[in-house]
Amino acid sequence: MNKLYPEVKVAPPGPNAQAIIAMDQRHSSPSYIKEYPLVVERGEGAWVHDVDGNRYLDFMAGIGVASTGHSHPAVVKAIHDAADRFLHICGTDFYYDSFSQLCARLASYLPEMGPKRVFLTNSGTEAVEGALKLARHHTRRQYVVAFKGGFHGRTIGAISLNSSKVAQRAFFGPLLPGVIHIPYANPYRCANGCEPYTCGDACNPALALEREWFVNHVDPREVAAIFVEPILGEGGYVVPPAGFLQHLRRICDAHGILLVFDEVQSGIGRTGRMFAAEHFKVMPDILLSAKGIASGMPLGAIIARESVMTWPRGSHGSTYGGNPVCCAAALATLDVVEGLLDSVLATGEVLQRGLRALQSRFPVIGDVRGVGLMVGAEFVAPETREPAGAYVAVLEQLAFRKGLLLLSCGKSTIRFAPPLVVGRHEVDVMLGILEQCLRELPLPATASPQAAVAGVKL
Numbered sequence: 001m002n003k004l005y006p007e008v009k010v011a012p013p014g015p016n017a018q019a020i021i022a023m024d025q026r027h028s029s030p031s032y033i034k035e036y037p038l039v040v041e042r043g044e045g046a047w048v049h050d051v052d053g054n055r056y057l058d059f060m061a062g063i064g065v066a067s068t069g070h071s072h073p074a075v076v077k078a079i080h081d082a083a084d085r086f087l088h089i090c091g092t093d094f095y096y097d098s099f100s101q102l103c104a105r106l107a108s109y110l111p112e113m114g115p116k117r118v119f120l121t122n123s124g125t126e127a128v129e130g131a132l133k134l135a136r137h138h139t140r141r142q143y144v145v146a147f148k149g150g151f152h153g154r155t156i157g158a159i160s161l162n163s164s165k166v167a168q169r170a171f172f173g174p175l176l177p178g179v180i181h182i183p184y185a186n187p188y189r190c191a192n193g194c195e196p197y198t199c200g201d202a203c204n205p206a207l208a209l210e211r212e213w214f215v216n217h218v219d220p221r222e223v224a225a226i227f228v229e230p231i232l233g234e235g236g237y238v239v240p241p242a243g244f245l246q247h248l249r250r251i252c253d254a255h256g257i258l259l260v261f262d263e264v265q266s267g268i269g270r271t272g273r274m275f276a277a278e279h280f281k282v283m284p285d286i287l288l289s290a291k292g293i294a295s296g297m298p299l300g301a302i303i304a305r306e307s308v309m310t311w312p313r314g315s316h317g318s319t320y321g322g323n324p325v326c327c328a329a330a331l332a333t334l335d336v337v338e339g340l341l342d343s344v345l346a347t348g349e350v351l352q353r354g355l356r357a358l359q360s361r362f363p364v365i366g367d368v369r370g371v372g373l374m375v376g377a378e379f380v381a382p383e384t385r386e387p388a389g390a391y392v393a394v395l396e397q398l399a400f401r402k403g404l405l406l407l408s409c410g411k412s413t414i415r416f417a418p419p420l421v422v423g424r425h426e427v428d429v430m431l432g433i434l435e436q437c438l439r440e441l442p443l444p445a446t447a448s449p450q451a452a453v454a455g456v457k458l
C-alpha cells in the first residue's frame with residue numbers, strides 16, 4: 001500500500017466545514033468543548049478526511065476510542081451483519097448470542113482475577129456509576145477513595161470521583177458524599193515536591209491513606225472501594241511508580257476494600273496488553289472498560305470477580321447496555337486488538353524514542369512518559385518546570401493546520417493515543433510535523449509561556 005501523508009488543500013475550516021460549524025454553534029449545547037474546527041467526513045485506519053477534502057493523521061483516535069482505526073473493515077462487517085439480523089431486544093431482559101459471547105470473552109482476560117462476571121453498559125461513565133453501586137451493595141459500606149487528577153466520566157457519581165477540572169463539577173452539587181481524594185503517585189510531580197524520580201516509593205501517597213485518613217478521619221471498615229486509573233488518563237497520562245498500585249492492593253486486602261481499576265482509557269490494547277493491570281502485575285476486584293472496546297460503538301463493561309458481583313436479580317440493569325450491534329462490534333474489535341498487542345508495544349517504543357529526541361532539543365518538553373501507545377509529553381516553562389498549558393494549546397492548533405490531530409490532557413500534556421494500527425511510518429510523519437510546530441513556537445526561556453505564544457499566527 002502507498003504510504004499516506006497529511007494533505008491540507010484548504011485551510012481549515014474550509015467553506016463546507018464553516019457551514020456545518022455555523023449550524024452546530026446555533027443549535028448544539030454550549031457545554032461541548034470542540035477543540036479545533038475539524039469537521040469529519042470519513043475515516044480510514046489512522047487517517048481522517050474532512051468535508052473540504054483535507055486529510056489528517058489521527059494521533060488522538062477520537063479520544064482513545066478508534067482502537068482498530070477508523071472503520072476497520074472487519075468491525076464494519078460485523079456491525080452490518082448484526083444490524084441486518086436485529087437492532088435491539090434488551091439484554092437485561094432477554095438473551096442473544098453476541099451478548100453472552102462478549103461477557104464470556106471479557107471474563108476470559110486477566111485469569112489471575114479468578115472467575116468473573118460481566119455487566120455491559122453504554123459508556124465509561126455508566127460503568128463507573130455501576131461499579132459505585134456494586135461496591136456499595138457488595139460491601140454495605142459508604143466511603144470511596146479516588147485520586148486527585150482522576151477523571152471517571154460525567155454522571156453525578158463519576159463527577160464526584162473526578163478531580164481534574166473544576167468546570168466538570170461546578171454548580172452540579174451536591175455531589176456524592178463520602179468521597180476521599182488523595183494525590184496520585186506522579187513521579188514527575190511528586191505531591192511532596194521531591195525532584196523528579198528521586199523519591200521513589202518514599203512519597204507514595206497511598207501511605208497517607210493508612211497513616212492519616214484511616215487514623216484521623218474514616219474507619220477503613222466503612223470504605224467500600226478505591227477507584228484508580230492504573231495510568232492516569234485525562235489527568236495527564238501519568239504512569240505511577242511500580243509500587244503504587246501494589247501498595248493500594250495491600251491496603252485493600254488488609255481492610256476488605258474493593259480495588260477498582262478504571263481502565264476506560266488504558267484498556268483494550270492501548271498499552272500493548274489487553275489491560276494495563278498486566279504491566280503492573282496487580283489485579284483489581286473490579287475492572288471498568290469502554291472507549292476502545294467496540295471501536296467507537298457505544299459500549300462499556302464492568303468486569304468483576306464472581307465473588308464480588310453478587311447483586312441480585314433486578315438490582316441493576318440497562319435498556320441499551322450490550323446492544324447487539326455494539327456487542328458484534330466489540331467481538332470483532334477484540335479479535336483485531338489481540339493481534340496488535342506486540343506491535344503496539346514496539347511502535348510505542350519508537351514513539352517514545354522519537355519524543356525523547358525532540359525533548360533533548362526542545363527544553364519545553366519536560367517529561368515523556370507512557371506505555372505502548374498511551375504516551376504523554378508534558379510541556380513546561382524551561383526555567384521553572386512549571387506546567388506550560390499555553391504551549392500545548394497553541395501546538396494543538398498548529399498541528400491541526402498542518403494535518404495532524406493531537407489532543408491535550410492534564411494541565412500541560414499532549415497525549416499521543418493513535419489508533420492501535422499505526423506503525424513506524426505514521427510515527428515518523430507525526431514526529432516530523434510536531435518538530436515543525438515546535439520550531440514555530442516562540443520559546444524565549446525568560447518569557448512566560450502565555451506571553452511567548454501571544455503572537456503566534458494560526
Ligand code: PLP
Pocket residue numbers: 063123124125126128151152153154229233234262263264265266290291
Ligand atoms: N473513565 C476514564 C478513565 C475516562 O478516561 C473516561 C473518558 O474519558 C471515562 C471514564 C468516561 O467515559 P465516557 O466518556 O464513555 O462516559
